[in-house]
Amino acid sequence: MPAGSNLEAVLSAGRFAVTAELGPPKGTNLSVVERKAEILRHCCDAVNLTDNQTAIVRMSSLACAIHLRRLGLDPVMQMTCRDRNRLALQSDVLGAAGAGVRNFLCLSGDHQQFGNHPGAKNVFDLDSIQLIQVLAGMRDTRRFQGGDEFTGDIPMFIGAAANPFADPLPYRVVRLAKKVRAGANFVQTQAVFDLEIFGRWMAQVRARGLHEQVAIMAGIVPLKSVGTARYMRDYVSGIVVPDAIIARMEDAADPKAEGMAIAVELIDAAREIPGVRGVHIMAVGWEEVVPILAERAGLLPRPLI
């Protein structure tokens, strides 16, 4: 049964999909969400709402997703296992689904140590794969994880993350296969900078036929400065930034323009790789760039389905 989200419709129509990320505010100021939503409205098919990303307390993805729904956008509600156990996670899904949210992205979540509440107790009652299983169970067998059956449908388009660049490399495709078997419908990857590693991973994905079972969207992070590029290379695990890109950013007279150019090239290249069915643009704090990238990569206008 289709979940009925816009993202799902675009992907099942065989169109190359675009999603973008929106970071909720660190406080109660909803107008921030509204402003960003307006920027993203016409340049992507769905908007990811992050769940207290990097373990920094922010407005919840649930509240923002419901609000985005009211504004007429298609939200992807991100959910991590760090802060909530299975009762809270399922309960939040019911609340969101009841308010019309259809896309759910299941993540393990960053460890709290790097956030602003390192003294917090983490939860990890489930892991990301088990969370996918639990959601798929609610959708496909009308059962909560505890075993109780319920009546009525909970339409969901279930997403997962994938990291093609982290150790141990050969295991990464195995993990994706598990996510697909658990019930994932779409996958958004970690930021792609190294097309070679990404290409090799996609070849493994195709060899297992996974690209036919799940819609893979390549993660794109537009670089703002050479500092960001170096920071990601050195400090963000699971991101590989090749020297050539660092060099281009170093030499650029206008680093932002260069960052945009690189992002557009990456989008073009990802599009050429068989099995890649969309891009997920993560421009946190730089949402204005998303329409520009989509325009330059020839991804506008977005299909209306």
Next chain:
Amino acid sequence: MIVAQQKPLEDIRQMARGFRRLLVLGCGTCTTICFAGGEKEVGLLATSLRSVLGQEIEIEEAVVQRQCEWEFLDQVGEAVGRAEAVLSLGCGVGVQGIGERYPGVVVLPGLNTAFMGLTEAPGIWGERCMACGDCLLHRTGGICPVARCAKSLLNGPCGGVQDGHCEISPENPCAWVLIYDRLMQQGRLEQLEEIIPVRDWKASHSGGPRRIVRPDLREMVEEEV
């Protein structure tokens, strides 16, 4: 073994202040092996306490083989009887054992009980097990993801692996890299394809304090009586 570490001397001084007769009681098993509460540590701590607390306090020293068994605790009944407070250099179990055996005496914890682990190298201890009550080591190459992965992930590594180490504590290897390597070495990589289903955490501390009753042993004991 249970791995523990001595509390800072200043904390111990604060706890012990005001008592006139103190028994420093070591434990001859786990905390001796991890150099936190054996005979030697008891002696050193007693000496330091005498110097920081001065004349106001009379300190006795003793060590029992295990503070977590009645028969050994019974051996120090007299020394405990002379003391106003016992400063235990056993783990948290030992501290409570003394209290249960001798409810009239104040028991002070001299150690911070840290984890169940092993000596990785002289002077280095690492956590290995969290007593989750439902062991799955046969599914993970004999390496525990519950205790050794910072997120207790059961189905493979997150994106936080850096050069085989966990981003949370770079001194620790990523449990899932260890599992991967071990299974590869054993030619059993296919085990990683299996999805470990949602767990029942009831058997762990999440289900409340645990207790085991063995009817077979209980019967034997009752027959003897």
Next chain:
Amino acid sequence: MTLRAALAQGQFVVTAEASPPKGTNVAGAIAEAEHLRGRVQAFNVTDQQSSVMRLGSLALCYLLKERGLEPIFQVTCRDRNRIALQSDLLSAAALGIENVLCLTGDHVKLGDHPQAKPVFDLDSVSLLRAAAGLVAGQDMAGKKLDGTPDFFLGAVVSPGADPVEPQLLKMEKKAQAGAEFFQTQAIFDPDAFARFMEAARPMGKPVFAGIIMLKSAGMARFMNRNVPGVHVPDRLIEVMETAKDRQEASVGVAVELIRQLRPLCQGIHLMAMGWDHLLPRVLEATGLAAQGVV
């Protein structure tokens, strides 16, 4: 007028419960609340009560609020750590929710997902303090917020607990941590409640006495056996046992209790236990029918 404003004006307030569905069908819960529109001041939206997994209280609060009904957002520490709790609190404020009731929450073992990991990173007192911190403009890490909530914080107390002293101590702690009002466990013994209020009154916080609709003698006996702090006297059990019409009797018991409790406290909190349709009659009979009318 909001709950906070009504109490500030010295009104005697009535709150009731709205229980989220097990599933996404919110129509029933909303209809029940609509039925009480204008009769109660605010609705406590429970957070997976008794550890039974249900639709989230935040979502139902929002849906009530949208319809102009005033919610009280119940939050427990059972399923969420401090990051999720604070995040949900900020969200509630952004969605226009003002009243928050902070609870520790039952253990997961009592519910329908006994295999789940309970969280309990915070407890009710530290949650109140965290919520009060947000109101003061910063999160638990001391970080400044962009947009500050203005919560009216509540907590619970069990006046029938034996011994009651620890309850009073904890109530005091909760008040210090930021609780502005208290709702109580079900009351059946007005004399004991009067004694409790003697001790609680100096704290100066409004107390809403809990009223549970008794449905049968069996239910009363069950609560006596299993619910700590609740004691239904034999006389009331007998009333229920000999009643020809149990609903009639239940209304009678509630009305009698409310009349006795009203002079002692600042409000009542009604727990219908599924007999929501009887609440309007209870309120009319006690002269409390018009509430929260704007």
